[in-house]
Amino acid sequence: xxxxxxxxxxxxxxxxxxxxxxxxxxxxxxxxxxxxxxxxxxxxxxxxxxxxxxxxxxxxxxxxxxxxxxxxxxxxxxxxxxxxxxxxxxxxxxxxxxxxxxxxxxxxxxxxxxxxxxxxxxxxxxxxxxxxxxxxxxxxxxxxxxxxxxxxxxxxxxxxxxxxxxxxxxxxxxxxxxxxxxxxxxxxxxxxxxxxxxxxxxxxxxxxxxxxxxxxxxxxxxxxxxxxxxxxxxxxxxxxxxxxxxxxxxxxxxxxxxxxxxxxxxxxxxxxxxxxxxxxxxxxxxxxxxxxxxxxxxxxxxxxxxxxxxxxxxxxxxxxxxxxxxxxxxxxxxxxxxxxxxxxxxxxxxxxxxxxxxxxxxxxxxxxxxxxxxxxxxxxxxxxxxxxxxxxxxx
Amino acid sequence: xxxxxxxxxxxxxxxxxxxxxxxxxxxxxxxxxxxxxxxxxxxxxxxxxxxxxxxxxxxxxxxxxxxxxxxxxxxxxxxxxxxxxxxxxxxxxxxxxxxxxxxxxxxxxxxxxxxxxxxxxxxxxxxxxxxxxxxxxxxxxx
Numbered sequence: 001x002x003x004x005x006x007x008x009x010x011x012x013x014x015x016x017x018x019x020x021x022x023x024x025x026x027x028x029x030x031x032x033x034x035x036x037x038x039x040x041x042x043x044x045x046x047x048x049x050x051x052x053x054x055x056x057x058x059x060x061x062x063x064x065x066x067x068x069x070x071x072x073x074x075x076x077x078x079x080x081x082x083x084x085x086x087x088x089x090x091x092x093x094x095x096x097x098x099x100x101x102x103x104x105x106x107x108x109x110x111x112x113x114x115x116x117x118x119x120x121x122x123x124x125x126x127x128x129x130x131x132x133x134x135x136x137x138x139x140x141x142x143x144x145x146x147x148x149x150x151x152x153x154x155x156x157x158x159x160x161x162x163x164x165x166x167x168x169x170x171x172x173x174x175x176x177x178x179x180x181x182x183x184x185x186x187x188x189x190x191x192x193x194x195x196x197x198x199x200x201x202x203x204x205x206x207x208x209x210x211x212x213x214x215x216x217x218x219x220x221x222x223x224x225x226x227x228x229x230x231x232x233x234x235x236x237x238x239x240x241x242x243x244x245x246x247x248x249x250x251x252x253x254x255x256x257x258x259x260x261x262x263x264x265x266x267x268x269x270x271x272x273x274x275x276x277x278x279x280x281x282x283x284x285x286x287x288x289x290x291x292x293x294x295x296x297x298x299x300x301x302x303x304x305x306x307x308x309x310x311x312x313x314x315x316x317x318x319x320x321x322x323x324x325x326x327x328x329x330x331x332x333x334x335x336x337x338x339x340x341x342x343x344x345x346x347x348x349x350x351x352x353x354x355x356x357x358x359x360x361x362x363x364x365x366x367x368x369x370x371x372x373x374x375x376x377x378x379x380x381x382x383x384x385x386x387x388x389x390x391x392x393x394x395x
Numbered sequence: 396x397x398x399x400x401x402x403x404x405x406x407x408x409x410x411x412x413x414x415x416x417x418x419x420x421x422x423x424x425x426x427x428x429x430x431x432x433x434x435x436x437x438x439x440x441x442x443x444x445x446x447x448x449x450x451x452x453x454x455x456x457x458x459x460x461x462x463x464x465x466x467x468x469x470x471x472x473x474x475x476x477x478x479x480x481x482x483x484x485x486x487x488x489x490x491x492x493x494x495x496x497x498x499x500x501x502x503x504x505x506x507x508x509x510x511x512x513x514x515x516x517x518x519x520x521x522x523x524x525x526x527x528x529x530x531x532x533x534x535x536x537x
Contacts, residue, residue: 166465265465
């Protein structure tokens with residue numbers, strides 16, 4: 001059993017405004033989110049002694065720069081923006097997902113290196129069309145993909161959704177309830193990009209096709225913005241402003257798929273099941289202990305592979321589960337209660353983490369699952385760099 | 396000079412790891428790496444075997460016979476060079492030699508409505524330029 005179960009907690013959550021293209025710099029948006037998280041926790045900038053993120057830019061399409069403060073905000077730069085350069089004991093930066101940074105930050109607290117760690121994800125939408133592969137040369141892994149048109153993540157995800165549909169006899173109509181309901185959840189979340197814009201099942205079925213059978217409404221929306229979390233020890237959190245969300249356990253994946261395609265259904269299941277086994281082993285808990293599941297939805301199909309991979313449904317039954325409303329607020333297992341990335345905007349898993357925290361601290365407002373004691377957050381596609389976290393209510 | 400209409404699809408820029416694969420394609424042969432320790436076939440080329448960690452992987456011919464694992468249909472060009480090839484079928488095919496030996500490619504010579512999982516396919520070789528041949532797949536000839 002994991003010795004550090006429930007010893008680290010989230011003490012504060014902060015968002016910047018999420019906009020399609022902001023007129024503020026990414027640095028300004030990042031400061032807005034970080035200051036909001038500090039204020040939420042009742043801490044000052046000078047209380048921070050650890051900062052971590054994965055500052056990567058999306059690889060595909062558009063004008064890609066690496067200008068500090070414009071395209072990326074690295075933790076070294078953020079320390080100076082916050083004026084805490086001399087207070088920082090530890091900085092973490094990964095080339096994977098920001099959720100690896102959350103694990104690193106938790107370890108820094110467990111190790112006694114840091115008292116208060118800021119983990120944030122700042123994302124900028126570059127100018128230009130997102131999906132275009134603009135070079136006439138394809139190098140590295142792109143050489144096996146881009147010459148065939150496999151140059152954008154929606155196409156990779158589409159082959160997974162297609163296989164799922166074909167193997168189990170579903171079609172897009174079966175997904176319409178979930179997608180519309182998920183957007184309805186976003187209406188109850190003041191942070192969500194899509195607030196004020198409901199969609200119907202008919203809107204979903206008529207949506208513009210990106211990579212058949214995946215439409216624009218099966219993809220999260222790239223936004224300019226930032227979400228930040230403050231980690232500290234559970235003991236310390238109890239003296240702060242908000243009730244803590246205890247980090248009960250986590251698991252990360254190094255599972256490499258078959259190759260030849262960036263995503264495929266069977267490997268995503270296998271990877272997710274691998275993550276699930278280690279998460280349940282680490283926590284001594286099981287799917288039956290989860291009151292709300294925040295499942296990564298950069299693409300809609302990932303909700304299915306996580307739902308099944310984590311053990312909530314058998315393979316192929318996840319879509320029927322969602323279609324019957326079991327994932328709705330008030331259902332057997334409310335899924336993506338804050339709207340997920342489809343409804344909140346693309347923040348690479350931060351939406352799932354922030355919502356899990358909100359649910360176990362009774363701070364989810366109109367979307368609160370009554371008395372939610374445990375909430376799961378899973379991030380990415382089940383393959384290497386994917387992670388899962390289980391958060392618990394204090395006491 | 397490119398033989399297709401400009402602008403061109405993105406073309407592979409071979410590297411030391413991939414050069415034997417693309418060289419075989421230019422000869423209209425499909426080659427995959429095979430691990431000398433465990434016999435597992437690998438695609439794309441790997442530096443070490445992801446099954447056993449073995450470091451000796453040699454290219455070997457494979458049949459080119461495959462089945463359709465999954466697909467997506469694009470009606471908008473994924474880059475400008477696809478404008479005259481729409482709708483384009485992006486496919487993942489599973490080679491017959493090994494379970495989950497997957498390859499991303501295009502399907503040619505078949506309509507989207509005729510596709511189904513498990514459809515028998517064979518490798519086809521499309522000479523795009525004098526020094527670049529892409530591996531495509533089409534329905535198995537009867």
